[in-house]
Amino acid sequence: MRVVAAIEHIGAGLLILDSQLNISYCNQFILNRLPVKHPQLLGRPLAQVFPEVENPNWHAMLKHVRETGEPIQTVWRDTPYLIHLNSAANLDDGEQTRPMQQATILYSFMDELETPLLGLAIFDNSSAVLAHDMLLDALKSLKQKHDVMDTLHQQLKLANSQLLQSEKMAAIGQLAAGVAHEINNPIGFVASNLKTLADYVRQLLSLVDEMSEWGGLELEVLKEKYDYAFIRDDISGLLHDSNDGVERVKKIISSLRNFSHVGDEAFAETDLHEGIESTLNMVNNEIKYKAEIIKEFATIPPLECIGPQINQVIMNLLVNAAQSIEGFGSITLRTHSSEGEVCIEIEDTGSGMTPEITKRIFDPFFTTKAVGKGTGLGLSLSFNIIEKHHGRITVSSTPGIGSCFKIHLPIRQPLVPAIAAGGEA
Template sequence: MTTLEASKTIALLEKKLQRALAGKAHAEDLLESRARSLYKANEELCEALEALKKQEVQLIQQEKMASLGQLSAGVAHELNTPTGYAKSNIETLKMYLITLLAYQDDLEKMAPDEQAMLALKSSYDVAIIQDDIPDLMDESLCGLNKIASIVTELRNYTHIDNEEMVPEDLNLVLDQAINLAQSSFKHHATLNTQLGKLPKLVCSGNKLCQVFLNLLINAGQAIEKLGKIDIISSFDERNIYVTIADDGMGISAQNLRNIFDPFFTTKPVGKGTGLGLSISYKIIQQHKGKIAVESTEGKGTRFTISLPFKPEFA
């Protein structure tokens, strides 16, 4: 090879090397640009996911408040009744105490005459008052305790942060839901409970209370005149089962396919948001459980929830 040919070959190789280097730099620029785009897309995706989580929490809370709104009239009545008799009893106790003080004052002014003392005691009905005071106090305390219980259950139910996963007795969660929901159907539906002894379940008691409350409200609304609602809890070696059934109007086969869809509802405007069963379905999924429904128009509906539990808490 001549010197001229060698020079041409070297020049050609230098050009190829320059093109290769330029291509490499371009590829690196593309990779860097793609990496920046992916990083930005990942940030946007994380932000969108966080926003969705916040929206989910808000929807769950809105559904809680919607359920609470449906219960408000009954809850107000439940609070008003024990408040009324506690107030009445305390007013009566006040009158009794005034009478007893007046009796004691007159007694002290009297000469030690036994017959006169007995006559005075009878004139003030002291014996009746003495017998009535313990009963009034017990009834008043019962009423005030009932008020405190209802307020505590409402506060726990509406508390947005009360969702930690801890071992719970599911029967106690059911009791809480029953206490909150019963005022909405107690005048037209009989409640039958068969709560078996259950192992502890690691769960969010507040979320599961929302599920049971939704099902109980729906059961009460499905009964147009007089009917019954059955609640059964049991377990086997793997799952805890909760069944809530009513003998109300039932659900058509067409609607049954859609009842867990968000915003689907057959209720009149103002009676439901269409989110209760959808949120309930998701809550059960979050607990690795299942929710099944059977219904016949004109005969009633049965929801069965199965929740897996850990044997160490049995």
């Protein structure tokens, strides 16, 4: 009796079928979950109570069990039911709400009279399946949150690096401004004194020439002794070279001043060619032993931009171009304007890049340089600066041939509506 009671209240359904597939026994689990109540189940054909069993799957299972005597187990998760029982939970598959599938075990055995019988055990896995689905949803949600956090972390890392880079450039700008100021005053004295010295030299040479006309052996002996002819010829060249050196220093000072306002956020009309020339002066030492600079400048209008930031972009591209050249090559700078925008091209005869590298070249922290040689931020910052100017920067490259970066900038910045204090434009 205890065994019968246990079977009646076990957490699984149990059906016993005779050789004609009539129901010989079913426990309370089955009775409680019948979709349609049947007053009398015992003795009735299984297919009459559960018409859904008339399908190829059922007949294949029957054949296997009868021929081999081995039980067969199936989990009806995403296939039609073997028999339809109401379950503890429903599955919403987007089209219809249906009970969770059950696990089924079909087996054969003999009763005490050696009569062949079939057993059908049904396990309601709906709670487990539902918990599994909820776990999958939770894991999916957790992964999405992790991806969001990872993206935010990368953005924070980039913003921090850009802030450090901006602070570094601002510090360099302040240093450059100080150096330019400190050099400008003494170089001004040198330039002024050189001009005065040149006047004095001309006067002295004129005096010597006049004295030579009076004659005198002693004067000629002195000229010979101090190699007057050579000094007269050489002194003009020395003064000329000194003036050239002073002018070069003044150009460098001017370039330093242009770069001393890197933190400036104000848009203003800018002479792009003047900015390029200043940038070339700044990176001259980086380039002069690597490449010939070729300028193909067209006539372009003043550009509304943050000049020092555009100079920084051009500087990054020029330095990268020089570093990509093995031996000695060329870097060509082109400018032209059309349809309300200015285009700057920087083309080199360097080693070039593969398509895979070209796709990632503007990604933050991506670099092809050796460890310690680059941060991978130069082109990323350049991309952001150009984007801030409502422009675009592209690159085309062929391995072994070189690369060409193109910058397109609007001549006038688009008007951005002001946001009122209340949040309305």
